[in-house]
Amino acid sequence: MDIFEKLQNLDKRVFYVLMALAIAIPTVSPLGLPISVEAPVQQTYNFVKNLPDGSRVLIGFDYEPGDEIDLNPQAIALFHLLAPKKIKVVAISSFPAGPMFADECLAVLKEYGYKYGQDYVNLGYYAGGEPTLAAFGNKPTSIYSKDWLGNDVASLSLVKELTSMKDFSMAMTLNDGPTGGTGTHEWVRQAVMAHGTPLIMGCTGVLAASNMTYVQGGQCKGILAGLAAAAQLEKLLGKKGTGTVGMDAQSIAHVLIVAFVLLGNVAMILSKRRQKAPGGGASR
Amino acid sequence: MKISTDIGVWVGALSALAIYSVLYKENPVYRLVENIFVGASAGIAVVVGVQTFQNTAWAPMAKGNTLLIVPIILGVLLYTRYLPNVSYLNRIPLSFLLGTAAGVAMRGSIESQIVGQLSATMIKLNSFDAWVIFLGTMTSLAYFFLTYRVTGRAAIITTWGRYFMMAAFGAAFGNTVMGRVSAAIGRFQFIFLKWLGM
Numbered sequence: 001m002d003i004f005e006k007l008q009n010l011d012k013r014v015f016y017v018l019m020a021l022a023i024a025i026p027t028v029s030p031l032g033l034p035i036s037v038e039a040p041v042q043q044t045y046n047f048v049k050n051l052p053d054g055s056r057v058l059i060g061f062d063y064e065p066g067d068e069i070d071l072n073p074q075a076i077a078l079f080h081l082l083a084p085k086k087i088k089v090v091a092i093s094s095f096p097a098g099p100m101f102a103d104e105c106l107a108v109l110k111e112y113g114y115k116y117g118q119d120y121v122n123l124g125y126y127a128g129g130e131p132t133l134a135a136f137g138n139k140p141t142s143i144y145s146k147d148w149l150g151n152d153v154a155s156l157s158l159v160k161e162l163t164s165m166k167d168f169s170m171a172m173t174l175n176d177g178p179t180g181g182t183g184t185h186e187w188v189r190q191a192v193m194a195h196g197t198p199l200i201m202g203c204t205g206v207l208a209a210s211n212m213t214y215v216q217g218g219q220c221k222g223i224l225a226g227l228a229a230a231a232q233l234e235k236l237l238g239k240k241g242t243g244t245v246g247m248d249a250q251s252i253a254h255v256l257i258v259a260f261v262l263l264g265n266v267a268m269i270l271s272k273r274r275q276k277a278p279g280g281g282a283s284r
Numbered sequence: 285m286k287i288s289t290d291i292g293v294w295v296g297a298l299s300a301l302a303i304y305s306v307l308y309k310e311n312p313v314y315r316l317v318e319n320i321f322v323g324a325s326a327g328i329a330v331v332v333g334v335q336t337f338q339n340t341a342w343a344p345m346a347k348g349n350t351l352l353i354v355p356i357i358l359g360v361l362l363y364t365r366y367l368p369n370v371s372y373l374n375r376i377p378l379s380f381l382l383g384t385a386a387g388v389a390m391r392g393s394i395e396s397q398i399v400g401q402l403s404a405t406m407i408k409l410n411s412f413d414a415w416v417i418f419l420g421t422m423t424s425l426a427y428f429f430l431t432y433r434v435t436g437r438a439a440i441i442t443t444w445g446r447y448f449m450m451a452a453f454g455a456a457f458g459n460t461v462m463g464r465v466s467a468a469i470g471r472f473q474f475i476f477l478k479w480l481g482m
Contacts, residue, residue, distance in 0.1 A: 028482050070466050190392070217403070219400050
């Protein structure tokens with residue numbers, strides 16, 4: 001077995017160890033690699049920056065634990081952008097774990113003097129996906145009797161102000177896909193098409209390509225895709241967070257993956273050439 | 285280095301390490317944690333289900349919104365599928381659910397997913413991006429023109445459609461890889477920064 005065949009038959013555990021090192025080393029000692037802001041993130045930043053002061057936004061925490069690394073940093077960066085404008089935040093979730101992440105991210109608002117019930121609320125989980133979101137859009141109080149903390153929603157002044165989805169200057173879904181919760185397509189239908197409320201998407205990297213069409217089509221005002229978008233938003237804000245810390249690891253890991261893909265293909269091509277050459281042949 | 289004293293963080297970190305141990309080889313610790321995860325997820329789903337029922341149906345009904353008895357009965361009928369003699373009754377709530385979901389989705393889907401997307405391709409061809417969108421859409425659609433086999437010089441259109449789609453698949457796969465790496469970064473940040481306090 002020559003070196004090329006050995007490369008093609010490399011024990012996958014070698015790759016796992018290298019990948020673990022590629023992520024662990026920059027996590028413990030960040031390299032500070034440069035981050036450039038892409039057009040969709042800049043567009044999202046500009047849109048949110050121009051929202052009216054003191055208005056209300058609706059944020060859907062539509063994701064499960066596996067995707068919090070992509071979406072929590074996006075939410076936190078967004079709250080740092082909203083808070084100086086005193087924009088009120090209403091959080092809802094179509095996944096049972098969503099309210100927990102909402103709680104974690106909304107804690108940022110306390111740094112800016114936000115008061116629960118008055119400036120922000122975490123209404124919690126709703127079952128039923130799109131039909132329930134449609135009902136919420138028509139009458140927000142119709143689907144919640146208690147919030148995530150167990151308070152009667154009728155006692156929360158921010159909830160009393162709500163009559164329909166139109167009361168929000170912006171809706172945003174932090175989304176990891178349609179399985180089990182309310183997906184991005186459903187948000188476009190129920191927020192943008194039904195009520196004309198501008199929508200921003202925060203999604204995992206996996207969903208970026210399929211949802212970019214809504215931004216290009218003008219139905220969505222901006223999109224944040226994956227950890228990279230969170231890091232870019234943090235750069236625009238001038239605040240380093242978990243997005244920025246994670247980008248070093250992501251860059252190194254991607255270099256490693258690209259290197260292995262190239263190496264594997266080069267080894268395969270050279271190995272085939274050797275077999276075709278006179279006197280060549282697969283070793284046994 | 286300041287190791288966390290939070291029991292929840294310890295459980296999370298040790299569980300993550302146990303799950304990652306399968307990368308070396310299948311082992312009993314991995315299976316134990318996997319089974320705990322499945323059991324805990326099912327338990328949480330039951331608790332959340334009961335809470336949702338209490339908050340959105342039972343409590344409001346007890347306060348006087350008696351009409352809520354209708355959806356409660358429909359919900360109960362869903363479980364008749366486990367009783368062979370009356371299993372046909374579960375078709376009533378199922379039909380209602382399907383009809384409602386389809387009706388709600390219909391509202392806006394034609395405009396958002398067909399008209400909106402089509403009009404987004406009708407743009408001024410004054411930039412490279414605009415040409416890529418225009419040609420990519422036209423040639424990709426031509427690829428799915430399956431009424432007859434396109435041959436000769438016209439076949440170049442469907443070939444380019446295939447290339448555009450392959451580029452799109454590549455972009456989607458690249459984003460998927462990015463998402464998976466992000467998931468690993470999340471766990472590593474949890475282990476090194478939150479658990480070990482490095």
